[in-house]
Amino acid sequence: MSFWTAVVVLFSVGCVTWLKAQRYRALGHSQRDTSGDYDHTAREHELEREVEEMRKRIAVLERIATDDQRGKDLARQIESLRD
Numbered sequence: 001m002s003f004w005t006a007v008v009v010l011f012s013v014g015c016v017t018w019l020k021a022q023r024y025r026a027l028g029h030s031q032r033d034t035s036g037d038y039d040h041t042a043r044e045h046e047l048e049r050e051v052e053e054m055r056k057r058i059a060v061l062e063r064i065a066t067d068d069q070r071g072k073d074l075a076r077q078i079e080s081l082r083d
Helices: 003-026 042-066 068-082
Strands: none
Touching: none
16 A cells, blocks of 8 residues: 555545534534533523423422312312303
C-alpha cells in the first residue's frame, strides 16, 4: 500500500465517522455534558413540564372520583347550571 492510498483510506474513515456523528446528533440524541448528565433539549424540557401538569390533573381527577360527597356536589352543581 502506498502512502497516498493510506491517506485516502484514513480520510475516508474520518469522513464516514464524522457523517455518522452528525446523523446521530441530527436525530436528536442528547450528548453528555461535562458533569456526566445528559443535556436535555428544549423539547424534552417541554415534554417533562407537560407530563408534570398531566400528573397534577390526574391527581385532581382521582380525588374527585374517590370522594363520593364531592362527586354528588359536582353532579348537583352541573344539574343546577342546566336549569
